[in-house]
Amino acid sequence: MKKVICFLSVLMAAACLFAAGAKWKPSDIYHQKKFDKLIQTYNLTKTYTNDKIEVYKNEDTKDWVYIYREGSEENYDKRIYFTAFASLGGVFDSCMVYGGFTSHAKDVKYFYSYINEGNTAIPKGDFLGRSTYVWNNPTWIFWYMFRYRAHIFTQLNGFKTIMGLEDVEIPEDVVERYAYFSEWLIENNKDEEAYKKLRGEYSAYLKAHK
Numbered sequence: 001m002k003k004v005i006c007f008l009s010v011l012m013a014a015a016c017l018f019a020a021g022a023k024w025k026p027s028d029i030y031h032q033k034k035f036d037k038l039i040q041t042y043n044l045t046k047t048y049t050n051d052k053i054e055v056y057k058n059e060d061t062k063d064w065v066y067i068y069r070e071g072s073e074e075n076y077d078k079r080i081y082f083t084a085f086a087s088l089g090g091v092f093d094s095c096m097v098y099g100g101f102t103s104h105a106k107d108v109k110y111f112y113s114y115i116n117e118g119n120t121a122i123p124k125g126d127f128l129g130r131s132t133y134v135w136n137n138p139t140w141i142f143w144y145m146f147r148y149r150a151h152i153f154t155q156l157n158g159f160k161t162i163m164g165l166e167d168v169e170i171p172e173d174v175v176e177r178y179a180y181f182s183e184w185l186i187e188n189n190k191d192e193e194a195y196k197k198l199r200g201e202y203s204a205y206l207k208a209h210k
Contacts, residue, residue, distance in 0.1 A: 026095035026116040029084045048163045063088045064168045083152045093117050096149045120203045143195035
């Protein structure tokens with residue numbers, strides 16, 4: 001009996017350790033049902049909202065989520081953007097989903113792609129799996145999304161006080177990485193081949209700053 005109790009105790013301890021160390025998925029922020037679970041898990045409260053921005057916080061743990069939306073399928077906008085930054089359980093990451101309009105005549109009118117902080121490329125296929133379309137130039141799409149995300153990060157950092165986020169903690173290495181690539185993007189703005197070089201530059205940076 002003692003062996004059984006001991007074994008169960010070990011299993012429970014291991015389960016707790018696993019749960020504590022389990023990393024949330026950035027893409028869960030995009031899917032509403034999964035995001036609702038994150039809200040419950042980290043006890044988040046919506047503390048700010050306007051027509052494009054939503055902010056969720058836990059005042060005790062300092063966990064937070066910042067979401068920026070632009071465009072919608074309902075309005076048949078040519079481009080749709082969903083960009084989120086979050087720090088949950090001591091882990092910082094981002095979720096960006098980009099949707100491009102295809103055609104009014106097609107069953108699937110939007111085609112989507114996704115990146116987080118660790119992605120150095122995008123898949124050719126549809127992020128939502130709703131079509132068999134592929135991007136003609138996924139390298140350029142990654143470049144486009146990367147630049148847009150950098151812009152939203154600058155916006156987040158610049159307007160934290162207005163949104164009640166002045167006390168949130170963005171890891172120093174994240175701030176340094178965005179500063180580095182904001183400068184890199186400016187320096188390479190006129191280089192027509194820059195979009196091809198970004199993946200290698202970002203991969204090298206991530207490898208050097210593990």
